[in-house]
Ligand SMILES: Nc1ncnc2c1ncn2[C@@H]1O[C@H](COP(=O)(O)OP(=O)(O)OP(=O)(O)O)[C@@H](O)[C@H]1O
């Protein structure tokens with residue numbers, strides 16, 4: 229239960245096309261993450277799946293059944309909103325019970341489920357409070373609890389952690405991962421935080437301007453981005469893109485046909501005997517690593533992240549090399565070109 | 570360009586202001602030297618204190634003086650002290666629910682008429698304002714236009730409202746004309762007791778409901794959209810959404826609407842006076858009209874009695890206003 233398939237989905241607001249030809253299959257029990265820059269249509273796509281909104285074209289299937297015209301309530305999905313969307317005038321218990329009462333579930337069953345979920349999420353002491361009396365993290369827990377009590381076929385989460393501070397976000401991220409492992413339910417998770425995407429996802433869907441750019445497991449995405457956009461979007465700091473001429477010192481054995489651009493991640497640059505001649509312009513020492521901003525002789529900018537402390541000052545020259553296997557090649561249309569094996 | 574223009578215009582308007590400020594500069598300095606900081610505060614408060622005092626505070630005391638003096642003279646010096654005689658007259662009844670058993674049956678008629686009017690009118694306003702706000706908040710075509718349409722009557726002077734509806738409702742008015750054209754029997758809207766009451770309530774609701782609908786509309790728009798989406802995901806039926814989500818979250822606004830409408834309903838006068846003149850008989854005679862007629866309009870005017878009645882009405886209004894202030898404070902804290 230909980231397999232979701234999208235076929236040829238389009239969404240237009242007036243003349244503005246927000247989603248273009250979305251085809252995607254999310255497997256049962258999978259944690260699928262949608263990432264992409266702000267405004268790329270992540271939330272819109274999630275709303276088409278949830279049934280809060282209707283696609284202009286295309287179909288949504290849940291467990292093989294066409295639910296495109298089925299109302300949100302009857303799709304058996306639960307949604308966690310970025311703003312939590314807890315009912316402010318109800319206690320935590322009433323918030324959890326509200327959806328179950330709509331289903332005319334017997335009282336005893338409602339009580340049992342609320343007890344289970346509040347134990348699982350450790351919100352038992354909060355059960356009589358109102359959302360206004362909770363911290364951000366506690367509210368988030370309750371919002372997730374409200375989704376869990378309904379025992380949905382799949383969970384839809386729209387940037388559930390983006391309102392939390394950095395520290396809490398890290399711990400909630402781990403809890404969410406544990407929760408997914410425990411419930412084994414399908415989850416679709418929207419974020420623009422790529423660390424969240426990389427750590428949580430079974431599979432990542434990268435969106436840009438309403439189109440799917442690539443669907444892949446986190447490390448595949450990192451190792452084999454299909455185009456320059458994905459390569460630049462995944463990984464921080466983002467990948468360096470050099471012309472073939474600039475990158476020549478790194479290209480020992482020549483390049484595959486049609487290569488116009490060579491990509492190398494800042495973390496993959498290391499000090500070497502021979503390679504790129506970099507003139508440092510700015511050095512950021514972060515303790516665990518040192519980030520060096522610099523320019524090549526041609527004037528092209530380059531970023532390198534070197535582990536540990538490095539005694540470099542602006543104006544210094546240094547030579548950086550890279551493992552040829554960690555280079556990425558793109559053609560003039562920004563598409564990936566595979567290295568000759 | 571436009572910025573330079575604004576500067577020029579500003580300079581033109583600033584010139585007389587600057588001249589005025591310069592001309593009072595010297596006397597103000599002198600005043601400050603003589604009276605210090607407290608004197609300056611008094612100086613700046615003075616315009617308001619004068620206006621408020623002339624038209625509110627002083628009349629309040631004069632009103633009290635009238636209520637304990639007798640006769641139909643207008644100058645206080647010509648009036649004799651009578652103590653609580655007016656209050657006694659107003660309050661003496663065998664049965665307060667039966668105006669004909671009271672010494673001043675007209676007063677109690679007005680009291681009970683007003684009470685009935687307040688209950689029916691405020692309830693109607695609350696319900697109609699709620700319905701209007703809900704409709705204006707939904708995705709209807711030309712929403713801005715409809716919002717304006719419902720608000721326009723609020724901008725009309727009450728006398729104009731009364732006149733418009735008299736033209737529509739009188740025996741040979743617009744409504745009866747239309748009804749005759751449609752082969753219906755015309756009704757004497759303003760002459761039949763029950764219809765006159767309905768007209769009084771209906772017209773005053775029509776005149777004021779836009780204002781209250783606006784308060785509720787603001788409240789509705791403050792309810793986050795995603796609460797409704799969460800409810801939709803939860804499969805909540807529309808009636809339950811209204812009673813479990815919209816109404817509780819709108820309750821503070823609704824309370825404000827009810828209290829404000831109450832305060833205004835107790836003071837109802839102009840629209841109804843122009844519309845029905847209190848008739849037929851005394852069936853739409855309300856407290857303010859009673860006070861006005863006893864104090865100014867009847868041949869045997871009795872300002873003392875009118876003042877006593879107005880003080881009693883003032884007492885009721887003070888209670889309601891305090892109630893509203895209390896509510897507001899409670900709402901700000903919640
Ligand atoms: N109801 C709407 N009417 C018109 N345009 C809309 C509507 N909803 C979304 N859009 C547009 O669709 C595009 C995608 O919006 P969406 O909210 O899906 O982005 P997002 O990827 O979730 O961004 P973010 O990361 O900022 O949340 C945006 O350009 C937005 O302006």
Ligand SMILES: [Mg+2]
Pocket residue numbers: 270271272386
């Ligand atoms: Mg979004």
